[in-house]
Amino acid sequence: MDQGIRVVIADDHPFTRYGLRVLLESDPGITVVAEACDGRTAVSRVLEFQPDVVVMDVRMPGGDGLWATQEIQRARPGTKVLVHSEHEADPTVMAAMRAGASGFLLKAGDVTQITRAVRDVAAGAWIFHLSDTARMRPWFDQLRTARRDGAFPQLTTREREILNIIAIPKQTTRTAAAHLGISHKRVENALTDIKTKLGATDRAELIALARAAGLGTPP
CATH class of the missing domain: 3.40.50.2300 (Response regulator)
Incomplete structure (x- = not known):
């Protein structure tokens, strides 16, 4: 229940x-x-x-x-x-x-x-x-x-950049990849690693954690 x-x-x-x-x-x-x-x-x-x-x-x-x-x-x-x-x-x-x-x-x-x-x-x-x-x-x-x-010190600099962009409303893995000049697959793989490091069960929980920590601001 x-x-x-x-x-x-x-x-x-x-x-x-x-x-x-x-x-x-x-x-x-x-x-x-x-x-x-x-x-x-x-x-x-x-x-x-x-x-x-x-x-x-x-x-x-x-x-x-x-x-x-x-x-x-x-x-x-x-x-x-x-x-x-x-x-x-x-x-x-x-x-x-x-x-x-x-x-x-x-x-x-x-x-x-x-x-x-x-x-x-x-x-x-x-x-x-x-x-x-x-x-x-x-x-x-x-x-x-x-x-x-200082949020999420267990993440690499690149992972923090990706998480910050993904936490911005209406942003996607493809827009994150385009902004950072990396492949869409690399962004997807990084998000999998980030979820593991932060203990998030899905993308929605990951974004909620990021926004609660102040991420999700335009780079």
Whole structure:
């Protein structure tokens, strides 16, 4: 049965986990598949249940949210991490963003925003609910560029070029080949290798991963 958006909740406070589960599962399109009380368990649950989104506290024992985010993005980059913290100025939150988190919510914020935020990050958006968005926007713009430029280090330069073009709307393997001056067959072979390296099951998932990382910009 289709479970819609699959979520893991990682927080060391059981009442917080319970409240998040109730809120998230009030949305019929979201299913909480597992919970974790520390960072190491969060990584284990992600590997076991392969969720679409992790709602991640940053201050936890047994490997904090920063460490867990890094491990999740290394092992399963298709899983999005939504940081859920008490303090937006916490340096661990900023570090988690650099590590690959796709969004940030304050625990003291509007609790009804959590389901929308989970849906948005699952769709590939960046979500930042901050008290001073204008002040923080330049920092996040720089972070977005840095993450895009550093995305998928396991790919060769040529593979990144191909993936970037393929992620542009309405582009095909033939237009990528023409732009790069290589054969169509070489592009197809490269895409097969890229899917293997990134763990993508098909081209649609590959493009979604590329766009979520900021690729898909005209060369």
